[in-house]
Amino acid sequence: MPTTNPYLELDQKIVGDIYTSTEPMALLTTLCDDFGSRFGGTEGASLAADLLEEKFASYGLANVHKDAYDYDGWYRGEAALEILSPVEREVPCISLPYCPAAEVEGDLVFVDEGIEKDFEKEKGRLAESIVISRSGGIHRMEKYDRAILYDANGFIFQNHYPGYGAVTGTVGWNHEAVIPGIGVSYETGEFLHRLSRQNGAVRVRIKTTDEYRPTTAWNIVGELRGKTHPDEVIIVGCHYDGHDITQGANDPLSGMVVVTEMARVLSAYAKDGLARTVRFIAWSNEEVGLFGAYHDAQGLGDNLAHVRFVWNLDSAGNPGGRKGIQLHRLPDFESFIENAAEEMGQDIAVGQGISCYSDHYPYFLRGLPTGSITTVGRPPGRGFGHTAFDTVDKTDVMSIREAAALGARLVIRQLNAESLPLELRDAEEVERLLKEDSGLEQHRLREAVYEKLGKENLRQYCDAVRK
Ligand SMILES: [Zn+2]
Known part of the structure; x- marks a missing residue:
């Protein structure tokens, strides 16, 4: 018997809207061509924060605000x-x-x-x-x-x-x-x-x-409140800063506009029927050290169990392949994606792996289950990423639409599922992964650097090495 799709009507509205929407490319183009890199400390970063806040509000999200924090800014x-x-x-x-x-x-x-x-x-x-x-x-x-x-x-x-x-x-x-x-x-x-x-x-x-100066940055946050379990939260985010030498059109914005599209369609078609709360976040300062995500993950306080999942959609609309899901070492959650794929009548490739290099990492360190949308079949390596050539003309609207449709349909199912096979990891399990997982080599190397130099002595060491 073919699987029935309880979300068919909603899926049709969402997919139809996303595949006919000019909103994400218009937003991406403004963020790139008008605001430049949006690198931390630039005027473009501040203008981008304002515009994203305005967008979240215009889509009808609740509790829209800028979450400001100070950090040590770097100036080329x-x-x-x-x-x-x-x-x-x-x-x-x-x-x-x-x-x-x-x-x-x-x-x-x-x-x-x-x-x-x-x-x-x-x-x-x-x-x-x-x-x-x-x-x-x-x-x-x-x-x-x-x-x-x-x-x-x-x-x-x-x-x-x-x-x-x-x-x-x-x-x-x-x-x-x-x-x-x-x-x-x-x-x-x-x-x-x-x-x-x-x-x-x-x-x-x-x-x-190069110079360092105290600098202020902002994460932009907005929510759709759940009706039956409003305290249970799914976070959906992407960073909006690019490197200072580039527009960062694909990394990160092809993912940032997937987040804004998901916010737009979930608000338009599902707002009053969500069981759990979805919180959309535009993280700042990912490229220079995940500052925005660390700020947010720390701000969640001690009661973490209410955060059920964190989606990091960095570069999710990258061109060059079909969209799939990367779960960050969550084998028990694979069946959930497989069931959703059945309902949706399509294959969804699911991989398992974790790295230290993007905004899910601070949440992972706190034990939260995390995942991302990947581009399957894309050649390995960054290509023009992290160079001056990651520009608007390199983006692919169909890849952005595919990622937004997949993300929106999966998150609706996550928000409304009766139960989610997702749990907080305890500190020992996080520690075990940090020690053993092949994707977390950077953590072990950094620990070795701290051990060699003494973390508190880093600055003195820096002065000494400069002669
Ligand atoms: Zn990125």
Whole structure:
């Protein structure tokens, strides 16, 4: 017997509306073309916060507000990469966010993708060197933290994609970075490689002039209140800040406008029939260290059991594949998605895995069940992401619509399900995953960095390493 769909009428309204709506692309275009990167501390970030608040209110959400917090803002300065020998020349580079102002020198050591094996191979040459690693494979932070653990003086991050200029990405994550980190284009990195192959040792100097200033940022929050279990909450969020060198059209905005679309259609068609509460959040400052999500996760207080799930829809509308679901190590919840897929009469690919690198992580640390919408079949790696080329023209409205329709239909089912096979993890279980899960290597490397330097001594260390 075919499965009946108790939400058929609602699904038809929601899907029909989403697939004929021009709202998300109009919003995405304004956020990019009018407000720029929306990087923390810029005027665009403040204008974007205002506009998102206005949108949430215009969709009829309740309790719409900006949740402000202060943090240590990072402000880009001029950066220089000087080759000292065998030739004297300056090549283009940019500071990576949370790079300290510094001047360091060393011989270049190439560590390929920067996995442990690559560092081990060069072990004898790494002390006081300048490490250069290319993007791709593992996350930048793992390469950077290994450079610290192997006593390098500085870190160069080479884009592994030709033609996309320098690649960026934070090296600080919640505090000033330990050693200077800079980004260079594929072509600049290849030039340095050639120089090294032809001449042996290449000595370079990195000069950075970045600044830190106390800064205010805002998460934007709005809710649709549940009727029967208003105290049980599903959080649906995405960050709205991009890196300062880019429009961040796909990362994050292709996901941000999925969140606003979900808010719009759930409010329009389901507002009075929701059992649980759904809270929509536009997180700030993800790119530089998940500041907005940490602020919100901490603000949930001690009574966490009322938060039943957190959706992180970062970049959910990315082009390049079909939409699927990534559950962050929640095998018991898979059957819920499978049942929903049956009702909806479609396949939904479900994966299991967790990383430290986006806004679900602070909630995961508190034991909350989290998940995301992924793009299945998309080639690995960021492509033009985190470069100046993640622009409006690279977005795909059909991918955004697919993600919004999938997200809205799943969340309605989550909000109204009689019971949800989801539980808070206890601290021991979180600790076990932090110790063992292959996706959480960054946590273990960062712990090793703190152990090596002493977390409270980081600032003194930063001053010392700068000579
Ligand atoms: Zn992102």
